[in-house]
Amino acid sequence: MSAENSVAPAESISRERSASSSGNDARLGQRTTPLGLGVIQGMLITLRQFTGTYPVGRWLLRLLRLDKGDGLVTISYPEVKQQHDERFRYFPFLVYDGTKDNLRCVACRICEQECPPQCIHIVMQKDEKGSPVKAHGRTLPKTFDIDVSICMSCRICVDVCPFDAIEMDNTYEHANYARGREMVMDKDRLLKSNEYFQKIKPSESAVVDARMGAKKAKEDAAAAAAAAPKPAAPGAPEAKV
Amino acid sequence: MTHIFSGASPAGTIDQVFVSAQSFLLSFLPQALVPWASILVRIGVIAALAPAIMMYLTWLERKIIARMQNRFGPDRVGIYGLMQPLSDGLKMLNKEDIVPNGADRLLHLLAPIMAVSPAILLFAVIPFGRNMAAVDLNVGLLYLLAVSSISSYAIFMGGWASRSKFSVLGAARTVAQIISYEVPGVLSVVTVIMITGTLSLVGIVEAQADRWFIATPWGFVGAVIFFLCGVAEVNRTPFDMPEAESELVGGFHTEYSGMKFALWYMAEFLETFAVCAFTTTLFLGGWQGPAVPFWTVTAVSAAMIVTALRLPIAAKAFGVAAMAALTLLFWKDPVPSWIWFLTKTYLLVFVMVWFRGTFPRLRVDQLMGFAWKFLLPLTLINIVAAGVWVWFAFPVGTLLSVTILIAGIWGLVRVNSPEPVSLRRFELAD
Numbered sequence: 001m002s003a004e005n006s007v008a009p010a011e012s013i014s015r016e017r018s019a020s021s022s023g024n025d026a027r028l029g030q031r032t033t034p035l036g037l038g039v040i041q042g043m044l045i046t047l048r049q050f051t052g053t054y055p056v057g058r059w060l061l062r063l064l065r066l067d068k069g070d071g072l073v074t075i076s077y078p079e080v081k082q083q084h085d086e087r088f089r090y091f092p093f094l095v096y097d098g099t100k101d102n103l104r105c106v107a108c109r110i111c112e113q114e115c116p117p118q119c120i121h122i123v124m125q126k127d128e129k130g131s132p133v134k135a136h137g138r139t140l141p142k143t144f145d146i147d148v149s150i151c152m153s154c155r156i157c158v159d160v161c162p163f164d165a166i167e168m169d170n171t172y173e174h175a176n177y178a179r180g181r182e183m184v185m186d187k188d189r190l191l192k193s194n195e196y197f198q199k200i201k202p203s204e205s206a207v208v209d210a211r212m213g214a215k216k217a218k219e220d221a222a223a224a225a226a227a228a229p230k231p232a233a234p235g236a237p238e239a240k241v
Numbered sequence: 242m243t244h245i246f247s248g249a250s251p252a253g254t255i256d257q258v259f260v261s262a263q264s265f266l267l268s269f270l271p272q273a274l275v276p277w278a279s280i281l282v283r284i285g286v287i288a289a290l291a292p293a294i295m296m297y298l299t300w301l302e303r304k305i306i307a308r309m310q311n312r313f314g315p316d317r318v319g320i321y322g323l324m325q326p327l328s329d330g331l332k333m334l335n336k337e338d339i340v341p342n343g344a345d346r347l348l349h350l351l352a353p354i355m356a357v358s359p360a361i362l363l364f365a366v367i368p369f370g371r372n373m374a375a376v377d378l379n380v381g382l383l384y385l386l387a388v389s390s391i392s393s394y395a396i397f398m399g400g401w402a403s404r405s406k407f408s409v410l411g412a413a414r415t416v417a418q419i420i421s422y423e424v425p426g427v428l429s430v431v432t433v434i435m436i437t438g439t440l441s442l443v444g445i446v447e448a449q450a451d452r453w454f455i456a457t458p459w460g461f462v463g464a465v466i467f468f469l470c471g472v473a474e475v476n477r478t479p480f481d482m483p484e485a486e487s488e489l490v491g492g493f494h495t496e497y498s499g500m501k502f503a504l505w506y507m508a509e510f511l512e513t514f515a516v517c518a519f520t521t522t523l524f525l526g527g528w529q530g531p532a533v534p535f536w537t538v539t540a541v542s543a544a545m546i547v548t549a550l551r552l553p554i555a556a557k558a559f560g561v562a563a564m565a566a567l568t569l570l571f572w573k574d575p576v577p578s579w580i581w582f583l584t585k586t587y588l589l590v591f592v593m594v595w596f597r598g599t600f601p602r603l604r605v606d607q608l609m610g611f612a613w614k615f616l617l618p619l620t621l622i623n624i625v626a627a628g629v630w631v632w633f634a635f636p637v638g639t640l641l642s643v644t645i646l647i648a649g650i651w652g653l654v655r656v657n658s659p660e661p662v663s664l665r666r667f668e669l670a671d
Contacts, residue, residue, distance in 0.1 A: 042599050043596075043599045045599075047309075049309050050309045053311060055550075
């Protein structure tokens, strides 16, 4: 009830704007709808949104050739899950090829040192004499723990890993009832196959696989070259790339 | 006052089902006890009905407002979230009851009780259907106005007893607001008293047998004013200054927790329902309604049950079967009066929630200005219009009163328009 209707002529940019004669506050903009209509327009918008959330209502709105509103935009989370982008990441996992003992990690501890919140803890597998145990020609971690409650999903561990042994997973349901060991993911829970990686992140895994393949071909060629002149001692540190 | 719940009714069986049930129950008692038992039954029904209405009003409000914001609303506890009010109630009961240091403990306890009791007392005079008012007071309207104004005392009591500046500020605002809006609210009802010549709510409903008062020019304006004043008196958006969260934390109930807090909300929701019920009674024809056959109701219900997406098939089948049985039993009956009453009341409840979903909160000065400078003069003009309407014969009276009202509203808008603001001039440097 502040002012009566006045449909103003198109307001031109003038150097001085005198007060509107019809009592409109020009600072608040010119009133474009008659008195009271704005209230009803606002109520119609909410009513349309309300109607548009029901199937019958959407049908009715379509019949009346009205905008159907946004509909129900909420996702009922536990029953319905949002489709994530491929690049969505939450928590790292360890990649293995074929069998679980053939994991790519060599326990070099670069990720442990680079991890900003220090949530990775690695112990290398060693025998009684203290020398590293090898499997498939590589050293391997005895324990590999990542604390979910500390990890900040920064992906630095993935970037620094020279063996593409650690990748980012897209699972996010890590809530738990306890705060101690329950939140620490050990090696068994972290290990996931390369096929899984290919499934959740096709484009990223394609790049990694191509790199691994190239490296493998180079190693094979080097090994073949080394094998030709003399039988090389196995276990020589030749896999450093 | 004695004829309620008694005597043969012109309406159908299902219309009088509650009345018949009461007389059936009372027929087992000795004659001497019947009047007392009848009073007890009515008190019991209201005491049981009021919390149930309040609980499901909260559910309804949350559902509707959620849909307006493209959300689901409560849907976790029970199907369609129907058990949500119960779980809320349990939560409230489990909560710690905190009384602030230095607060007046007695008043702090009494205030919510004093807020709820008048809200429940209001239900005594609501005519829920034909022969279905608990008491047909011959001064029912006066009773309604008197009892509904008690809540401002309770709110100020609660705010004062909390010993908190937010509470006192909220309470002071409430008192200012409720007192301001009571004046146009009461004056808008004066037109109804003028036309019907009775203060009895049942009498007012019966006077609307031919035409609901909202279909008359003065009735339309009166209904809008009464409803808006009701919205303001129960402190709902856009008139919820007393509990403006952004400014006052929680207003008068900032320092309340647990069941006392729930009682405040109970008072608010019961008064919401009561305001809608009284608007229905006074202007929307109460329990009167056009002679629609009963099977339309059951058909609509059956359609709703069938289209309800989340109901299990068994529940759908049972619901449709029940509706079919009701249709067969009461094929010839008209739609019961209590269904008319509840439909209209809940439509108004929907409008209130709709307001809440749409409008932002008014400023204090806008609020007061709206009551004193617009609604109050408009009610006075409305009384004149009602007088003109009843004095002259049909076409002349209606035309005259419409003219008076339109001229009045136009004039009030003109008078209330803000002065042209002398704006600062911006001189561009040449």
